[in-house]
Amino acid sequence: MPINDVEAVLARLMPPAISQASQTGIEAMLDELAAARPELAAVKAEISRTRWYLLSGIAATIIAATTALVLLQPAQRQQSSASKIAAPAWVLVSESNRFQAMTDEGWRDQTNGSAMRAVRLQMVGENLLKDVETGMIVKVSEPREEIVFMPISAF
Amino acid sequence: MNSPATEWKQWLAEHGPRLLLFARGWSQNRADAEDLVQDAILRMWHFQADKAAQVPDLPLVFSTIRFCGLNHHRSESRRRKREGSIIYLNDFQDVWLDPLLEEDDEAVAMREAVQNLSQKLREVVVMKFWGELTFLQISETLAISPNTAASRYRYALEQLAHELRRVKEDRRHAN
Numbered sequence: 001m002p003i004n005d006v007e008a009v010l011a012r013l014m015p016p017a018i019s020q021a022s023q024t025g026i027e028a029m030l031d032e033l034a035a036a037r038p039e040l041a042a043v044k045a046e047i048s049r050t051r052w053y054l055l056s057g058i059a060a061t062i063i064a065a066t067t068a069l070v071l072l073q074p075a076q077r078q079q080s081s082a083s084k085i086a087a088p089a090w091v092l093v094s095e096s097n098r099f100q101a102m103t104d105e106g107w108r109d110q111t112n113g114s115a116m117r118a119v120r121l122q123m124v125g126e127n128l129l130k131d132v133e134t135g136m137i138v139k140v141s142e143p144r145e146e147i148v149f150m151p152i153s154a155f
Numbered sequence: 156m157n158s159p160a161t162e163w164k165q166w167l168a169e170h171g172p173r174l175l176l177f178a179r180g181w182s183q184n185r186a187d188a189e190d191l192v193q194d195a196i197l198r199m200w201h202f203q204a205d206k207a208a209q210v211p212d213l214p215l216v217f218s219t220i221r222f223c224g225l226n227h228h229r230s231e232s233r234r235r236k237r238e239g240s241i242i243y244l245n246d247f248q249d250v251w252l253d254p255l256l257e258e259d260d261e262a263v264a265m266r267e268a269v270q271n272l273s274q275k276l277r278e279v280v281v282m283k284f285w286g287e288l289t290f291l292q293i294s295e296t297l298a299i300s301p302n303t304a305a306s307r308y309r310y311a312l313e314q315l316a317h318e319l320r321r322v323k324e325d326r327r328h329a330n
Binding site for chain 1: 158159160163164167168171172173174175176185186189190192193196197200204205208250251252253254255256259261262265266269280284285309312313315316319
């Protein structure tokens, strides 16, 4: 029997639904979990707001810097060097890295013939930025993945 | 914008049956499989909390069910050793898959053949066929290469084809 025929028979089978009791139980659990952390409902909106604030902040900084350069150019020579430094719109308050998962990727051969153990790291970099004008603090999370090669000692 | 709980419920309504089917491979009966799905969803909720409680990716949930199943299997083995004298009866109505049509003997035979596949092969078939995962996603879930996942799928289908041929021949001899 060809494999396509087997797949055709498999298509005539379907997994049964989760029982009503179990479905109700899981839904009640989800409601309880959501109620225990009401801030989660606001997180999605906050993420889009954060992105918007960041983009607005960057755009505002560029426009302000360009305007300042154009307008203040004639008087620039007379000003002291200290006054030339414009206050930044956003200040980095804190910076952190958090590991989420680590996966062993096995051994890898290097070009010089030595073996290295590869470890895939999934981490999230979190920066807290403060808007100098409004005092608003924005958290920026950046998930990233890295592969670290570790030398394997001879045995 | 829907609340996270509402989104998760919609996600569960869509994917619940395929998760349950996968969980069947790691449990003794339907009720245990449903507990396994619930356990996995609870873990996924906490895992996704840092990601604005977005609904999880299906391969990750399969992986979590597998992890929960392994844990459950270990504790279950210990419990069974303690309760060695108890006889567990099979529930013959407790099936993994339902035929779409009534009296579809071929589909029923196929269902039994799927259930009788080895765990390694069955997982791949369930994830590929009913879970609709790619071989790459399956390979990530099972920590194997995509080629191995594809080979297991093909080997499983060959076994199912063989089993189906055998059932048909038996039926022909009986008639």
